[in-house]
Every structure is written in C-alpha cells, then in structure tokens.
Amino acid sequence: MTGRDFTESEFMICQCARLMEDGKIVFIGYGMPQIAAILAQRLHAPRMVQVYEFGAIGSLPETPFVRFTMGGPRNCYKSLAWTNMNTIFAQAQLGMVDLGVLGATQIDQFGNINSTMLGADYTHPKKRFPGSGGANEVLTQCWRTVVVIMHERRRFVTKVDFVTSPGYLDGTPGARERAGLPRGTGPWRVVTSKALYGFDEQSKRMSLLGVLRGVSVAEVLKEMEFAPHVAEKVEALEPPTPEELAVLRNEIDPARAVIGKTARS
Amino acid sequence: MEVLQEGVGEFTVGDPDELRAFMRTEKRREMVDKVMPEAEAVRRFVKDGDYVSFDFSSFTRGPASLIREIIRQRRRNLWFAAKFTLMESTLLAAGGCLRGIDVGFLGLGSLIGKAVEEGRIKVTEWTNGTLTLRHLAGAMGVPFLPTRNLLATDTLTYSGAKVVEDPFTRRPIALVPAVNPDVGLVHVHQCDVSGNARCFGPGVSPLETAMASKRTIISTEEIITTDDIRKEPSKTTIPYYVVDAVVYAPFGCLPGGAQGVYEMDTEHFLEYMAGSGDEQKMAAYLDKYIYSVASHEEFLEKRVGIAKLMDLKRQATIKEGYH
16 A cells, blocks of 8 residues: 555554444453554443453453454453453353454355355365354354455455355345344455445345545456445545544554554554 | 254364273372372373363473473373463474464464474364363363364364354354363472362463363472361362372473563573574473483483573562462
8 A cells, every 4th residue: 555654454454443432331352452452442342341261251351452463451451351362252142242343364255254164175174264253153152253354356255165164144135133143243344454334234245335545446456256235325534643643653552563564644 | 953054173082981980990099109200290190191280381380390290201192282382392392292282372483383384293173261261161071161262263174172053042053172181280389199289370270171181190389288278278170089199399380480470581592492493402402401410300400401491590589470
C-alpha cells in the first residue's frame, strides 16, 4: 500500500474495532483481535467485556501491548474473573458471548472457514496448518462472528478444502439448525485488507458491503475465486482516522509488532 | 440412541471401571513426601507409547522443564494432547518422541506441519474446547460428554466424536470420548511435598488434567508447608491424592513465564521460532537447550544465566492476584 499512510493491518484492526459494540461480551482471539479490542475499549466501547479461551473475563490489558503472552499478567490485567477453558466455552454454549473474532486461512462463499489444511486429500495434505484451536467453538457458539482475513484470491474460494469451523454450510435455509448448531448464530462480517462483507439474508452467500475508500469494486472482485452477492449500495469504508492511528501507534503498539510499518514511518 | 455420524480419527477409549480400580489401588491416600528430581519422575512415570497431556501454555505456566526432560530421556511413540500448544508438540516431534497428536492447535513453526504432511506424525482432529472437554469427561469418570461444537465440519469427520440424536430434544448433538492420559504434566505456583497445589491466574484445565491423568507430575515454582495450604484452602487448585510426583522447578516454565513470578523470555522464544522451520536449526536448538545439559538446574545455570533470570524476575511487576 505505498502512498498510503496506514498499513493493511491497521485498516483491518480499525474495521474490526468499529464492529465491537460497547457493553457486549466479546471473545478475543490471538493477535489482531487483541489489538482491535483494546482500541475499541479506548475509543468507543469502554464497557465491552473481553473474554479469552483460557478463562480470563473482563481484562483491561496494559499497554503497550505485549506479543505472545496472551495469558500473562499484562494482558489479563484487572480482570473481573479468572476461570478456565471449560468454563468459557460453556458460557459461549449457554449463549452469553455476543461476538467472536477469528482469523482464517481460507473462507468460502457461505462463510465456512479453513484453518487446517490445503489439498484435496486430507490424508496427504499439501500444506498443514495448526487446525481449529478455539475457532470451531467461536463460529459455532458466539451470536455473531467476525472473520479477519487478508484479501487474496487464494483465500476467497468457492469451497474450502477443509471445513474447520462452520459457516452457513451449503447455504440451504436452516442448514446450521438442521445440523444441530445453535439457532441464530453464524458468520456475521468478514473484514479484509480491502473490503467488508456480510452475508445475504436469503442466499446466505457472502455479500460485499463496503470497499476501502479509493478502491474499486472491480478491484476487490478480481481478488476472489467466487462472485459474491453485492449490496445495492456499496459503502466507502473510511481509512483509519488520525485518532485511531494515534492510539494504535502511540499507546497500544509503539513497537509496531502487529500493526506493521508504513513506507513513510 | 441413533448414531448419525462417526468420526474416523484414531483414539482409544478406556473402561471406566478399570479406571476406578486403578485410582483405588494406584493413587496413594497417605499424604507422603512425593518430591523427586525431574529425571526420576520422568523415568518412573513416562513410558514409551504413553498418552501425554499438559497445562497451560508454552508462554504461560507451562511445564517446559518436564517436557525437556522427556525429550532428554528420549521417550518414543508418545501421543500428545495439543490443547493449547505452541512449542511443546514441535519440540517433542523434533526430539523424535511423538507417534501422534490430538490436535486442538497443532503448534507453531513449519516443521510440525511438514511432519504431518509427510505422514511421520499421525493426527486426530479436535478443537481446543472439545479436547479440554474430553479431559473433563476423563476427570469425571464418565465415558463421554455431549457438546454442540464440532457439528457439520470436517474437523468432526476426522475426529473421534460421534453425532447422535439427543434422546431429550431429538436434535443432533456431538459426543466426545473421555481421555484419561497416561501422564499429565502441570506446572504450579506453589505446592506442598505431597502435591496439594495452587495455580494462580487463568488456565486451560489444571484440575481436569491432573484428575483425568493416571499419573500426574507436578512441577512447582515453590514448595510450601501443608500448614500453609490448610490456612487458605480456597487457594488449592489440585488435591494431593491425584498427584504422583512433585518436582521442584523454579523457572520451570522458561522460555514461558509464570504469572507474577517472572516474565516470558521473548529472546529465547524468537530463537526457537527461527529454528522451527528448519530441521538442522531445530536439532541445534535441542542440543543446546536439552541434550547438552543434564538437568533443569544445569539449563538455568549454563543456558540462561543469573543475569537473565534476574531480568525476567524484575520484569514481573504485576503481582495482583498471583499470590
């Protein structure tokens, strides 16, 4: 993104943060979602409650953010409760977790995600990745799930090589409920380095809602293996604001370990 | 109960009455001194072919010194529960210790991925949550527990879960089999000599892992008196009678941290990451930090050093809640 004064990561983090509402209980995954959550809490969602799969509830992470030690004292600072994994996933299953945020290797037109392997044959994977982690629980149980992914054609595929975590499955009405998945759940938004997607109410297909200001719809569609549903009015997504960038760069990640560096900085 | 779908992943399921009989005869009821060197604990309680589980993570309160000892003693054909794993599975694989992995999260670095791609290590798919739920089932002495996770995914297809029609609601539900590891490894902040143990801060499943495991090895930052334990019983995470060995291992989580005691050694972790995609570099890493030192004590003395230990301890300025 030469010529821009923000990084792709910063744009993805800001989009993600803007989707986090005040007063909600939000499941936070490793890396970008952690940064987005701190940003949201600083700017518009001070009463948002972060929960982590290893059992921390309501932490107010210390900044600057430290990489790696998600379960350590700086990130779990001033929590309301320290529990454990079975407790947190039970609470998600109970319906207490409003929003989850996840990364993925591949996503398909119905929002099924793959973080396990590439290739046609599971027993002989072309490339093996870490697998579900807690992603399957998040996409199964949270009321809404945001998937964060780089906008690359190889990642936006018609059908994922392996369904690690369930989206709207084959897109038929009621597919999730028929399979026994909790009613009214599923992927809600897909945040990328260029665009924002939702899912069409009827067809359950991924639906282009917005593109980064200055990027064309055609440019985004070119970077996808399938043709998504396109909203009647595609919104122009604001780049990171000076306020967002100041908090990210000065308070949260001054070492730029996660947000990255721009050509100018 | 009608079985609607069955995963094809490899797993074993035990007999709950045999488990009870084991717990009755093999777990000591006397509060005896179980402190022993790590070499002895691993020699006595970790056998080739065992199923091994641990708590909590590579970065925070993980039993890193015990994992290193298993590699040092060159155990073979282990099956490992990777429920919140970043480094352990890769280190064990690089040390030639593993036959298979139950995958919650496989691990960091391309070496472990390559081992799976080439079929050198078998995997069964689970998720962090369902693998941890299997430990809860194991800890409860029931053969399985139900969950609404896993449904309608390839993860389920390659797991050992079964989907049944729930006899109460008539909806599909997944059942995951109990796991009773041969050995559980848990690092704790404090314990007494018989194994009454305290973990501070959040965690994955210290109690479930200790209860479910046939043999539980505790490594600890600090040994305290039983009197101290009795003064504040609400702080006890694990009762002594599920514990088989206590290993005194200050700084035992390194390169990870122990909350409130010392911070993670990021420099060391980056050295591991640099080697985690390259077999020669990983072999050199294992040689430097495991094979060329005889014990955890020698690791601290010769490979970490007083200056680094003091620095990591100094960095642990947040103490609230960790005592």
